[in-house]
Amino acid sequence: MPEKIDYDAKIPNNVNLAEDRRLQRALEGWQPKFLHWWGEMGPTLETQGVYLRTAVSVGREGWAHFDHVNVPDYRWGIFLAERDPDRRIAFGEHQGEPVWQQVPGEYRADLQRLIVIQGDTEPASVEQQKLLGLTAPSLYDLRNLFQVNVEEGRHLWAMVYLLHAYFGREGRDEAEGLLMRNSGSPDAPRILGAFNEETADWLAFYMFTYFTDRDGKYQLGTLKESSFDPLSRTCEFMLKEEAHHMMVGTTGVDRVVTRSAELIREHDTYDIGPHGGIPLDIIQKYLNFHYTVSLDLFGSETSTNAANYYTAGLKGRWQETRRRDDHKLTEDARTLERPNGDGTWTTEELQAILLLNLDLRSEYMADCQTGVKRWNKILADAGVDHTFRLPHPGFNREVGINSGHHVTPDGTIVDEATWEAGKRKWLPTTEDLTFVRSLMRPVYERGKIASWVAPPRQGINGKPIDYEYVYLT
């Protein structure tokens, strides 16, 4: 007999776990597998305690508690946002009906698939970031890495909770599968491409948390609209935590750009590599790469699946309730830019409901633009004459209408030879990656920071920047 786990202590939750033997057993069975996975695939760096935020309630006030925690003892909990008893379905063919507290049989397979895909991304990023602790530029950054990791772990718990609570044995099998697949594994890779890419260095980590976690924000936003209320409430709370991950990305890139600008001014050259900084063109290449693999996560521009999910009420649009239309979309039209073999673009008009992935992607692209603006402002304030740009959405794409075409960052369709010749200018080369990696030397002393990145403007939870965020041996 396995030792009985005291759930109220071990798994903080607001889903009445103590009352549900079946769910308890399922999660009890899964927990050791999760901990084993965390031990195998989680952060490599051993610590004696990390100043972490733990979710302790879901109310507006004081939902987080900060303290030094031994990472494997982190209290991964299950939290759903508070239930609105009057919530109704906001879109699709069930519009106006009360939301579902149970999975309707006819949508079981689709909902399970949506939850599995979302769930699969959560542990994937932990796996991708496994080694980063060994090269952290500061204790502050190290702490943020762990914070992101434990919360991705908690998001995995959140999805596993749904699978265990609502999808029976199949759900349990899928929950196990979430630990069986591994990022970049040749045999059992993660489901989505971006989550099999390496996050080899800290610039990649900042870019990942800015661009790829932002995709997560938008996906969670669509699931938050779901008619399946437990999924909606789960995602709503996850969004709260996800905001911090993007803060890490935004301020991370801010600080790299700030530091590079300082070095450019200091040495009066853009060639700051020899001075321990990351040149602006490499930053642009990283941006190009992470942005475009994140665009792939939105799926095909035209999607009957997305249309079906919408009509069924499984997955809405970003901010669905604030949209001013009929929330059915069968009568509305929208345009799509399609690349042609002869190098021209065609504008096509299609039913809006078929372009929901495009709709979500547009919201995302606009959001990404604000980050680029910030970084350009940092350069302008520092008097550096350089502009970062988001590449054209057709650039470097593996999914959707642009895959199979060679589109340059400025949106020109080119042939294979031109593409191959230009690629080195647009995407990180082996040399670029090697160079960035050469800068990645850990800085574990309180208040110190690596050469290639500026210190943060403020600490965590009001603590000073030089606070001992992580206790190392």
Added chain:
Amino acid sequence: MTTTTPVAFDRRPDEYRHWRLRVDGEVAWLELDVDEQGGLVPGYELKLNSYDLGVDIELYDATQRLRFEHPEVRVVIVTSAKDKVFCAGANIRMLAASEHHWKVNFCKFTNETRNGMEDATEHSGQVYVAAVNGTCAGGGYEIALACEKIFLIDDNSSTVALPEVPLLGVLPGTGGLTRVVDKRRVRRDLADVFATRPDGVKGKTAVDWRLVDELVPRQDFREKVLEKARELARQSEKPADQGIELTPLEHRYVDIDVAGNQATITVKGPENDPGDLHEEGAGGWFLAMTRELDDTILRLRTNEVEAGTWILRTQGDPAKVLAHEQAVLGQKDWLANEITHYFKRTLKRLDVTSRSLIALIEPGSCFTGALLEIALAADRQYILDGPPIDDEDSDERASIQLTDANFGAFPMGNGLTRLQARFYGDEDHLAWLAREKNRELSPAEALELGLVTDAPDDLDWEDEIRIALEGRASLSPDALTGMEANHRFVGPETIETKIFGRLAAWQNWIFTRPNASGPEGALRRYGTGQKAVFDRKRV
């Protein structure tokens, strides 16, 4: 045409409106005399001995009574009490006005009744012969086809005909096409000519083509037929046994609970040990349970068309079930034989029922031997591996038991046992199962032996079952019907499987096509003086 009054399937010979059953020693007369005003639902007249479901229900009752109440009968003569008319087949106005599901269900029941006539001929020594004394068309000829011999009146005008294709744009769908070529071995090109001729074939040609066995002169037609029947009876070795009375049905052993799109059928085991089979008669558990189950299946099919999933449960003492089974199975006794074949036919009804069948095997159930066949007839079987859901401190556990009953007593329509169908072509596995006979199999063993789909424990049970049932309920009923029918019948084809599979499937497709059912289709235009307008595209 929808019927709001539920259809009942119990009848008594003294209340028949359409048939006359007369037993004369070893020969019985079953005479069709349809009451034109006696339709089951209003809106059509049953002219020319045409029939609807109500006529068929009486025929079914008569065939059952002949077997149980009149085991002394060796030959059953099916004929008509009307002059110059044998039977004009299913009533066209009824068909034209019926909803699709009604037509399909009606055809299915009709087919089962005719298969039952053949079953009586083959297994009860009760040989059915048709004395065709006049017009015999469509379903009328199909009744004759279900008989062992067909005598056709030689009056130079009476024909046998299958006019469905030329007149109605549908098929002779209750066995006609299949039995003509498969049973009577009519050459296929002649069958083609026959089935496209609205007026049919008479006299010598009918004999030459094997459509009938003999012509019988019009003069003293009945006497001559009787003579032939007595001759047939003389060849039989069936002893003149004393029958038992099929008393009015009581629902003691089968409970039905219909809720929304689900029906739960609970078969209850016997309360007592078996007594004398003949003394107990219709009150004996095995026969009573079979009759009730039979009736339940028919009622649910006809009256609860939206209950798409049937949950099959049992409740009782497995040891008592076994004792009753042993008092019947393999006994050299006409009644034991009849009960065995009746239960076989009832299981076959399950096999061809277009509903999702899910067996739930819980503590307190008695899925033993014959009753285990009910679970094996289902599309899925779930056994609870743990205490009863409402009593977690109980020691009671679910189990199942294989007996001889599962190895040949109750073959399916394709001639295989349900185990053979389940483990088709896997002789080693079947041999393994045979070695595990006659002992209680725990849920884990049942799972290992492949006898159940899954064995959730008490914590998972409700959730897993709910998920399975919800998932089922969300699927297309039509797709499920097709899928289940394909999965249930593996292996060889027989006349029976062809009728329920090929013939019925084509017929049901044709029924839904505009060429038959559209406003200008043949069924609708029949009898209006207007010609049907066909969409000429071959599909």
